[in-house]
Amino acid sequence: MFDKYIVVEDSLRASDPEHRNLAVDVRMPYYRGLGLSMVEGVDLVVDGTPVPPTATTFTVHGRTYDMTDLPGVLDDRWEMGEPAEIGFTLDRPLTSGPHEVTASVRLRISYMPVPGGGRDTKTLVLA
Amino acid sequence: MSSAQSEVLGAIRRGVSLYSYQEEFFLRTMSLEDCIAHVSSIGATGVEVIPEQSLVGYPDITDAQVEQWHGWMSRYGTTTSATDLFLDTKRVAGRWLTHDEQVASFRADIDLAVRLGAPVIRAIINTPPEVMRDAAPYARDAGVRLLLEVHAPFHYEHPWILEHLEVMHAEGGVALGLMPDMGTFVERFPRVVSDRAIRDGARKDLVDYIVKLYDDHGDTHALMDIVHYRGGGPVEMGLARQATHFIYRDPEELLPHMPLIGHIQAKFYEMVDDSSEYSIPYDRIVPVLEKGGFNGFLSSEYEGNRHIQDAFPVDSREQVRRQHAMFSALLGETDDHTRTA
Numbered sequence: 001m002f003d004k005y006i007v008v009e010d011s012l013r014a015s016d017p018e019h020r021n022l023a024v025d026v027r028m029p030y031y032r033g034l035g036l037s038m039v040e041g042v043d044l045v046v047d048g049t050p051v052p053p054t055a056t057t058f059t060v061h062g063r064t065y066d067m068t069d070l071p072g073v074l075d076d077r078w079e080m081g082e083p084a085e086i087g088f089t090l091d092r093p094l095t096s097g098p099h100e101v102t103a104s105v106r107l108r109i110s111y112m113p114v115p116g117g118g119r120d121t122k123t124l125v126l127a
Numbered sequence: 128m129s130s131a132q133s134e135v136l137g138a139i140r141r142g143v144s145l146y147s148y149q150e151e152f153f154l155r156t157m158s159l160e161d162c163i164a165h166v167s168s169i170g171a172t173g174v175e176v177i178p179e180q181s182l183v184g185y186p187d188i189t190d191a192q193v194e195q196w197h198g199w200m201s202r203y204g205t206t207t208s209a210t211d212l213f214l215d216t217k218r219v220a221g222r223w224l225t226h227d228e229q230v231a232s233f234r235a236d237i238d239l240a241v242r243l244g245a246p247v248i249r250a251i252i253n254t255p256p257e258v259m260r261d262a263a264p265y266a267r268d269a270g271v272r273l274l275l276e277v278h279a280p281f282h283y284e285h286p287w288i289l290e291h292l293e294v295m296h297a298e299g300g301v302a303l304g305l306m307p308d309m310g311t312f313v314e315r316f317p318r319v320v321s322d323r324a325i326r327d328g329a330r331k332d333l334v335d336y337i338v339k340l341y342d343d344h345g346d347t348h349a350l351m352d353i354v355h356y357r358g359g360g361p362v363e364m365g366l367a368r369q370a371t372h373f374i375y376r377d378p379e380e381l382l383p384h385m386p387l388i389g390h391i392q393a394k395f396y397e398m399v400d401d402s403s404e405y406s407i408p409y410d411r412i413v414p415v416l417e418k419g420g421f422n423g424f425l426s427s428e429y430e431g432n433r434h435i436q437d438a439f440p441v442d443s444r445e446q447v448r449r450q451h452a453m454f455s456a457l458l459g460e461t462d463d464h465t466r467t468a
Contacts, residue, residue: 001433002153031149032179037218071220080180081153110217111253 002029006120007103008083014126019093022126025083026103029118033080036065036073040106040115042086047099057087098123139416141454142166142173142208142424143447144392145181150432150441152180163199165444169451169465173208173424174200175249175390178239186235193242200244208424209274209306209390211249212236214258226257233262237269247272247389247423249306252281256294259303267302274306274389279374282311283384295387304387308428309407310394313373316341317396317406319434324366326438333363337370347371378408378415385419396431398449401465402456413457425454 008025015021026042028034042058044051056067060078064087078084086103102121109116143166151157157165159181166174179185182192200206214232216224224232233250240248248266250259250273259273266273275291277283283292295303316338324334333354340347347370354367381388397405416425427450432441452465 004437005153027153031146031153032177032213033183033185034179035215035218037220038215040220074219077185079183080149081155108217108220110213110215111251 001031001118002027003118003120005029006105006118007101007122007124009122010124011083012099012101012124012126014094015087019095019126020090021087022090022094023085023087024101024103024124026086026105027081027083028078028105028107029120030107030109030116031080033077033082034107034109036060036070036076036078038108038110039070039078040108040117041067041070042084043104043106044086044088045102045104046088046090046094051088051090055089057085059085059087094126096126098125139413139421139458140173140208140424141169141171141451141458142175142426143169143171143451144175144177144209144211144426144428146175146177146211147427147429147447148443149180150436150443160199163203163205165447167203167205169448170455170460170462171427171451172205173426174205175209175211175392175424175426176207176243176245177211178236178243179213186239188239188242196243207243207245208426209247209249210236210240210243210245211251212240213251214254216253226255226261229255229258230261230265233258233273234265237262237266237271237273240271241269245271247274247304247306249390249392250275252276252278252287256290259291260294260298263298263302272302272304272389274304276306276308276392277311278308279310279313280372282374282376283380292384292387300387304389305384306390306392307381307388308392308394309409309412310392310430311374311376312378312408312412313406314375314408315406316370316373317431317434319397319405319431320369321366323434323437324362327362329362329366330359333357333359334366337363337366341370341373344375373406378412381415382419385421388419388421388423390423391416391421391425392428393425393450393454394428394430395446395450396434398446398453401449401452403453404450409453410457413454427451 011025053067058065101124104119105117107116145162148162321338351367354363395404427447429446455465
């Protein structure tokens with residue numbers, strides 16, 4: 001329902017001069033907040049190459065989790081519309097310029113018999 | 128007339144669920160206070176809130192947040208008409224919440240409703256009847272009523288609802304009841320939904336087939352199969368699935384259940400002007416509610432944003448205002464607060 005808003009515009013950035021440690025902001029395609037234990041994952045694909053979940057982190061309101069630890073987090077939440085910072089590390093540096101970023105948010109919504117979530121692809125420019 | 132007078136006269140009151148402003152609230156172009164102010168600006172007096180949507184930090188809502196909420200209710204001349212609860216049965220990975228955990232989840236949401244001043248609570252449709260039964264005494268002691276949403280494709284003769292009705296009648300309907308969603312009275316297929324499918328690349332012939340079958344109130348049970356036989360892809364299948372999740376029932380079916388009905392979710396997809404919703408015949412629904420003596424809130428639930436946001440600007444305020452202009456006229460209000468300034 002909010003798929004087109006998942007990847008936040010202009011949010012791709014690097015935290016090191018080599019451009020191997022990067023981050024992008026992602027919102028949850030849902031009309032309410034959700035406990036992190038129900039966020040099964042946020043999968044990133046950068047320029048057609050999937051980023052392994054083990055190489056990504058998830059940060060909301062200043063708290064950082066390994067992506068693969070989210071299913072066990074019962075005391076924190078991803079609020080409606082709140083940009084989560086997805087940190088990720090690549091084997092090779094990402095060049096400055098435009099990159100195609102796809103984020104798939106996988107949610108476990110109790111009243112739905114099928115997996116919830118959504119997917120969005122945007123072209124973001126790395127400074 | 129004021130809301131206090133309406134209560135005395137037993138009239139239907141107008142309200143809005145803040146769900147209606149989800150597009151703007153998500154994008155931070157409307158704050159929580161902006162949403163409440165808009166409800167007030169159109170002469171509505173009831174604010175329905177989904178705490179998990181509107182209140183940061185759920186379930187640990189602070190006293191300061193609650194105080195701020197009541198401050199807004201007082202400033203804008205509104206009251207909390209309802210809170211909407213969810214039941215996250217799949218909260219813990221790999222297992223289902225136990226019955227006791229589900230009842231505990233209800234109790235926490237009852238406590239929050241009381242703090243926010245809500246007289247009724249929307250219980251989500253996936254709530255098992257036995258959870259309603261075992262949460263009822265706690266709700267009764269707290270002075271609030273748990274209302275099961277009756278949401279399409281469910282209806283009042285559906286086996287799942289019949290099981291719930293049995294529990295409600297056994298309880299006496301004091302702490303338990305129903306919250307009908309007007310999405311069970313979708314007489315005509317919402318064009319915002321079929322137009323979106325076309326924009327997403329759906330085949331026109333299959334879209335026309337789906338819409339016509341729905342509008343003829345034909346049997347949609349095998350619609351996904353038929354669309355598949357005709358070579359439909361994911362977009363056409365998605366539209367077919369939606370058609371099986373809208374239903375049209377005679378609004379008069381509400382009448383036998385009126386003693387249990389404590390609140391109405393006035394779902395809508397597209398107000399075409401100040402007097403009609405494209406799909407849902409409110410001009411026939413409101414008289415049924417009046418005939419049944421309903422005196423709770425008719426609470427707007429705008430859900431069109433998701434179908435138009437790909438191509439058009441979303442203006443939830445204008446859509447809600449139009450619905451209230453329609454309600455105001457249907458309810459025979461004389462001092463009209465719903466006209467645009």
